[in-house]
Structures are given as C-alpha cells and as structure tokens.
Amino acid sequence: MTSLLANFRRWQFWLTLIGLIALVIYPNVASSYLISLLTEVFVFAIFAMSLDLLLGYSGLSSFGHAAFFGLGGYILGFVARNWTANMFITLPIVLIGSALGALIIGFFALRTSGLSFLMFTLAASQMFFGIAIKWTAVTGGSDGLSGIPRPTIGVGDTVYRFGTGFQFYFVALIFFLIAFWLMRQLVHSPFGRALIGIKSNEARMKALGYNTWRYKMMAFTLAGVFAGLSGYLFAYFNRHVSPETFYWTTSGQVMIMVIIGGAGSLTGPALGAVLVRLLPSYVSSYTERWHAIMGLVFILFVLFAPQGIIGLLKKVGRVSNSPNEP
C-alpha cells in the first residue's frame, strides 16, 4: 500500500517535470499561431480555476464571473494607456481593483443563495457590461480600449520589455504556474477544507461555530482576484480589451470549462480551458458550426461524464490500476 502510494507520487513528479519541460520547449518549435493559442489557454485556465474556487469548492454558482475578468482587463487598459505598462505597478493595481470589485459585489450577492445568487451575479456583470458600453470617456465605449502597450518589468532605468508573443508566452506560463500553485495550497489548507464543508452542509458549519458568510466573502474575493489576474493577462495578450469580456457569454464559457473539466479539482477546469479554447480552432477549420459542436460536447459531458475530464481520467486510471489494488 505505501509502496503503491510512493509509486504514485514518483509517477506524478515525473509527469509534472516532463510536462514543464515540454511547455518550455514548445514555443521554441511551435509557430507563432500555436504559441498564441497556448498562451490564451494559460490565461483561461487561470480564469477557470478561479471560478472553480466558487463552483467546485464553495458551492457558489456564480454566473457573473466575467465581471472580474473584464474588470482586470479594463483597469490594466486604463493604467497602461494613461500611465505605465510596468507590471510592478499595473499588477498590484489590478489585483487590488479586482479585490474591491469582488468585495462590493460579494457583499450584496452573498445575502442570497442558489438561483438568486446566480441571477444576482449575472445582473452585476451585465451592469459592468453596460457601464463599459456607455462610459465612453474611460472605457472607449463599444470599441473598448486598444493600443495597450506590451508589458514591461523593472525599476528606474533598467526595464525589460516583453515585446514578442514568444516572450509573453513565458509571462503567461509563469503566472499560470504561480496561480495554480497558490490555489492548490488554498484548497488543501484548513480554509479550503472549510469551503468544502460549507458546500457540503452550510447549516452544520454554522452549528460548529463557523461564520460562513465571512468564509464565502473571502472565497468570492480571492476568486475575483484570480479572475482579475486572468483578465489582466488577456488584455496584455490582445493589447486590447473589449466590452465582450464583461458579457454573460464570457461567464457562460468559463462555466462550461469548469463543468467539462470537472468542478472541485482545479486541474479539471484547467483541462476544460484547454478543450474549450483549442477545440474551436480545430473544428472551425472544417466547419462553421463550432458553436453547435461545442454545445454538443457540453451536453455529452453533462449526460455521460458529470465528473468531467478529470472524472474520466480517474476512471481510466482506476481501471488500468485495478489489478494492483488490494
């Protein structure tokens, strides 16, 4: 039993290492189109994992997660165009801005639960969409903000500029790895277990003395911060941010990533992001109907693999391991 466990750990370690090496080699051999495709996947993986904190761990069905994705993008767009694109400055501003946004929305949204919570978060993000369209002076209206400069880092005169798609790939990769690591620590920590407890049985958590509202506020805020981070990267990546980032279809898409990937596992939603972002670019070269095909894939998952990609992988793993099991 212990040797099995040790084997599994070793196996996991090598898989991770090989994966990392592959991700470093990839941009050196791939076309710039393929590099940008994977960069986008990293960005959306962060977004999907952040929603998983709510959907999969806290049992909070937010249908307005795009609010923070868009917020991160717009704050970056505004700061980078009017002041500086230095990440040492833009990053803290965006993180704090997204946290404040999430605190305010969460404060009201978390007075409700279930379907009302879903509707409230949806309404909040649609309100942001409305503001982005109407407040032209700051948001650029329906055109959004374009000409966002490439990110830089540095202090004083020593400034490094991530000027190419190749370089930005590594920015996105590093942020993805850090975000993944932080969220992984979070869900395994006592705080993360408390969120799982709230999802499982909130009334009992209260009976144990947990002020569940505060835990949910914190979860909502942290999820907002990571979603803001992904929107921030997306705006740097596109050098443009548009009102669609706030639109409900963005919330819907990230929700599909989480469900297809398998809620409550972090890795699952990251894989969901891979599938949902990569599939269209393959399918659409054959047919125009990728929306329909995406919908069909989603329905098939909901019907036949409700645990998502991660559930399927676990099932396959169990079957192939079964002779070893005690």
Add this chain to the structure above:
Amino acid sequence: MTQLKADHLHKDFGGLTALVDVTLEVKSGERRAIIGPNGAGKTTFFKLLAGEHIPTSGRVYFDGQDITHLPVHARANLGLSHTFQRNNLFFDLTVFENVRLAVQHHRRLAWQMFKSAGSYQAINEETEKILSQLGLSDHRQQLARHLAYGQQRSLEVALALATEPRALLLDEPTAGMSPAETAEMAKFIESLPRSLTMLIVEHDMDVVFSLADRITALHYGQVIAEGSPEEVRSNPMVQEIYLGTQSAVKRHL
C-alpha cells in the same frame, strides 16, 4: 449558578403554536432531560436555545448574557453546542474530515490558507482522539453517508463534542440505535465530564432516569412537570399522558 435560561419562550409556526410560555433554568454542570410525547415541542425548544429558530416572544440567556437574537455560529462560539435529531452531517466527506472541520475551527486554525490541513499535528491528534472516544477510528476514511445509522448518530455527537462546549444540547442521541448501541452511547454520555452542562431529549426512559439530575416534561408546548426523576415519575399528569402511549415509560412509572 444558572448557565442556561429560557424566559417565557413562545414559538408559533404560522397558525401552529409549538411552544407556550416555557420558562426553564439549568445550572452549570447540571444534566437535564426533556421528555414528552411526539410533537410536544422538545426539538423546537432546543432550536430556540441553539439559535436555529428565533422565538416569537421570550428570551434566552447563556451565562447571564441575552443571546435571543444571536446567530447559531455565535452561540456555538460561546460554548453552546447542539446535535440534531435528524442526522445533519457532512455526508459526502470522510468521517475524519467531518470531525477535523470541528476541531480546526475550535483551534482557531480555520483561516490558515497556505499550509496543507493535514500538516497540523495538533488538529490530527485531537481529531483522532475524538474518533476513538466514539468508536469511529476504524471508519475514519469512510464517507459519512456510508456509515451505519448508529455510527452516524455517534458522529453527530462527535461533531458537537469536538467544539469542546460548556453546554451541550443532545436531541435524541440514541434514536434509531440498536439496544447495544444505545447502552454504549448512554455509557459514553454518562462518562462525559461533570462540569459539562447537558440538556438531553430522549425517549429511552432507561437512559433518561439513569442520566438526568432533573427532568422537565413538555406536553403540547407547555411545561407540565419539572423536578427530580422521582418527582416527575410520580407526577399524576405525566403518568396520565404516558399511560398506554409509551410502554417504556409506563414500565418505569
């Protein structure tokens, strides 16, 4: 010293009156049994004390503090813990995880966000201790939903005890248990520290009479008798209500 006090509690559910003018004082360290036929209002009374319901009128005091409108979690943090008549567990989590959630909060570690929950030795040891006290050690990795009913009852008590309360409300801890399990549970409750104030709703009269210092009898939401086990046993109203309805009591009365 009075630890828990119900002052003229009244509870209406729409048109239905579940509790009428219930006043009751429990001393620190006292073991009080609440008896009464089905629907008498025992669970409703507990829920008012625990904060699961808010009374229509009347007040609740804990250690002299008015807690009538305090939310459930705040009462739990004052040291007033309760179990549920219907198992109310983290059914999709393991037995260990169930108890750990209680322990990590009590140890004020539940806001830790970076280190893995499993790496806190103090939490692990405390959790193991409680599991072994309630005979659940061998089931620690089982999902709560997969436990036998009696074991789920034990876990219900384990969760309430893991918060190290000063007063404990037990709503039918042995309901649905086999006679052997009931005896086991009764022995365990008996073995709890005498400093722990305890209110217990229980239909098993063997358990009630061996455990309680004092007994309060409820009927249609009203207190119809209160006193030592002997006094309540010989109370004519109690005898009349129980006569023929509950053979277990009849045997004792």
